[in-house]
Amino acid sequence: MEKVPKMLDQACVPPPGYLTISESISPSLELINISRRCGVSLAQFLHRDMLVTMGLITFFIDREAILTPKYLSQMGRLIIDIWGRIIF
Structure with missing residues (x-):
């Protein structure tokens, strides 16, 4: 679900449950x-x-x-910490 930002919203402080993605480093x-x-x-x-x-991904x-989840798992592990963040 997308949300249109309000005038007071800041990209560095997205609302809970949302992610701000810059066009310069879009996934x-x-x-x-x-x-x-x-x-x-x-x-x-x-x-x-x-x-x-x-x-x-760029290297591949x-x-x-193509970097697949299988190849990625052979190079390292995606771990979810206690706060739900992904660590590679």
Whole structure:
């Protein structure tokens, strides 16, 4: 569900349950597919871990391959901490 921001809303403080995504670092389709297949939300990724995963996706694309959840799981683990955040 999308929400139209109000004038007083700030991108750095999204409402509970929402994620602010900048156009300059929008998630790739591969990252969205990985999060769906793993049953997690993009909002659960810590910024650093999302950037690492996006870097791996770019690395695979440069080599004309696709980073799948299977390949990702062979390189590391997606762990959900006690606050529900994703750590890679």
